[in-house]
Amino acid sequence: MSDAVKVTRDGDVALIELNEPASRNAFSQDIRDGLRDAAAALTGDATLRAVVLTGTGGVFSAGGDLKAMLRRHKSGEEYSHDTAKARMEALHDWFKQFCALPVPVIAAVDGPAYGAGFGLAMCADIVIASERAEFGASFAKVGAVPDCNLMWSLPRIIGLQKARELFYTARVVGATEAQALGICMEVLPPEAVLPRALEIAGMMQETSQLAFSLTKELTGRALQSDAETMLKLEAEAQAQCLTSEYHINAIGRFTEKKPPKFNFS
Template sequence: MTDALQITRDGGVVTLTMNEPASRNALSDAMREGLSSAMQDLSVDADLQAVILTGSGGVFCAGGDLKKMLANHKAGLVTGAEDILPRMKYLHRWITLLRDLQVPVIVAVDGPAYGAGLGLALTGDIILASERASFNASFCKVGAVPDGNLFYSLPRMIGLQRARELFYTGRTVHAEEAQRLGICMEVLAVDDLLPRAQAIARMMCDTSRTAFAMTKAISARSMELDSNALLELEAQAQAICLSSTYHKDAIDRFTKKQPPRFDFR
């Protein structure tokens, strides 16, 4: 745990809470370091079953630390692209680890998810929003291109035309519209947001970790590969899953009319 990022654990469920509300949980150096360290640890955590990512103080994440960026320019620390590329590569390393975690990632967005904060939110498998949540690909307002993997995630989530409209206008999308567009799955009262995320995470703990990891990995490539390539991945994954202990236990329970271990409600 760092001051910028709080990490709590309940069994196999880890909750990451961005905790610099004074800066609207911007991706400060401390926040980036906290997230990078957490992703390295979680990516090799054999007991991990689900992750919840959220923010504190009624804010998810305001994106890049613009005050620090300005200070770097004034201090002459940014003279060309070569000064920016290492920071982008650092961002990409830990956000890729988050994206590729082999367990469910539930994102609970309360308040603004702007800029790179929007990219961070869209790394989740399930995105929940509070009634006061808002989303904004605000990069055009500061003469930048979208980052945080948004060129990949947003068009796949809402379609290319709508993604371009949000990239080009930098307009704010509030919770109800975000749900209609498909950016978030559910909109909840503020007090219900985290309990709902926790309930989903607990339910996911009873899944087959092997089956979930393979489903996540293959579905992530479903818009890149052709049908035959996906069928091949499907066959390989199913061969592993249908010979697993979890599957044998599940069908045994079914034939004995016992409730399944996993019951998503």
């Protein structure tokens, strides 16, 4: 695992930290490689119950590494249409793995989450932000289009018109406005953000991985499916859950007046 991305475990919860604060956790090749390795390591991990994603040094991520891009252009290195597309597709490979993790992903955003960093935060199921958090789709400033799945995720979170406004203007959204728009769920003092994200993740350690994975998969499809399709998917998913060992154990504990394993109170 790259030093640029630290991955630690506390029981069934994985903490992923972008760890190049000198560059404001921009998407350097080392950070890209570290996130790729983290996604690969966590995919298929049957012991995993939740993931917390954050940045170090008071910055979530400044997005694309513009200095590296400029060096690449000035060096005379071949950077054709095909080369640029291949780099994006390589990024998409591990990004899709993050989005498809069958467990809750919680982003603890302190400071800027710009460009690709904004996209990375939006792949989370829950976003907790600090009072100094900022979200910006800054791509238009450098003549680029939103990436890291932001053109899919942001319209679904805040609506198409508002997403287009943020894309077109590239303006920065502060924590209070971000919460009002639904970009983040809670706004807390900087020192409270990561502990709160870890607290929420810890509540999910005794959960049914099957139920959570199916809930995440189906809700991810809800906005592009019709009601009839969702009912069929719901019936199949519920049949799997109601015949699972976890469910049988849970209703047994209920009838015996024992506390549930999963307690999100």
